[in-house]
Amino acid sequence: MIQRRGITRALAAAACATLLAVGAPAHAQGQDLDGFFIEVPMGLGTPLAEDAYETLYDPSFWTGVNLGWLFEVGGGSVAIGPAVDIQYAFGNVEEDWREDDAREDDLYLGRFRAIGGARFVAAVGDAYILTRLGLGLDLAHSSWDYYRGGSNRIQGDHSDLSLGVTAGVGMGYRITELIGVTFLLDLPIGFHDESESSAWFHWNGELIDLLLSVAVDFYL
Known part of the structure; x- marks a missing residue:
């Protein structure tokens, strides 16, 4: 009887150890x-x-893709590494941007960013x-299409490439x-300066946006 109890306890201990061994990696992998x-x-x-x-x-939709490689430091709860961010904002122009009702205007604004930098991550549980x-x-890109009286239609587009910073x-x-x-x-910032531009619409100054987003991350 004592021998059977010992065997039962040993089997129970082995089962618990197996469950812990299986469960521990899953938790560790999450971090x-x-x-x-x-x-x-x-x-x-x-x-x-x-x-x-x-x-x-106006507030506008934006999307993109960010990718990089993280290296663990400090026992694995902290990581840092290089990253590249590709972002595009689809400009939503205010309907009342021009008060002159004599013109039927169509204006598009958009911003594309390619940013390289570093990412710092700290894990807190999962x-x-x-x-x-x-x-x-x-x-920064703009295009326009409008009528200036009668059938006088004016079309054009203009772009400006500058230094960009994102935090x-x-x-x-x-x-x-x-x-x-x-x-x-x-908080992306584009440093544009086109004070001498002859385009009908030009970018001039620091273009600053505030971006709020939800992202899905894939760890490979």
Whole structure:
């Protein structure tokens, strides 16, 4: 009887050890920050400056793709690494941007950014917080199509490429080993200066947006 009890206890201990061994890696994998990631954000952006840009631009949809490689430091709860952010904002122009009712206007504004920089991530259980900073290119584009009395139709487009800087913070949760959800807050700045431009519409000044988005993260 004693021998059977000993065997039973040994089997129970082995079963518990097996469950712990199976469960532990799953939990650890949820905090594995090291490796390649792809992030797909979607959200809204609103202009903060400069005056002409802020006057024309309403809150607009934006999307993109962020990718990079993180390297664990500090025992695995913290990671840092290079990242590239590709962003595009679909300009939503204010309906009342021009008060002259004699013209039927169609104006489009858009911004494309390609930013390279660094990302810092800290894990808190299955959740994480992050911050990032990058430097790259900011392409602002505009096109217009309007009538100036009768059949006098005017069309055109104009673009300006400049230095771009993006700073951002975020927080998220690792749903599985391979998938996470992140809430992002970004502040992209484009340094445009076209005071001598002869275009009907030109970019001039620091174009600053505030971007709010939700992203799906894939860890590979």
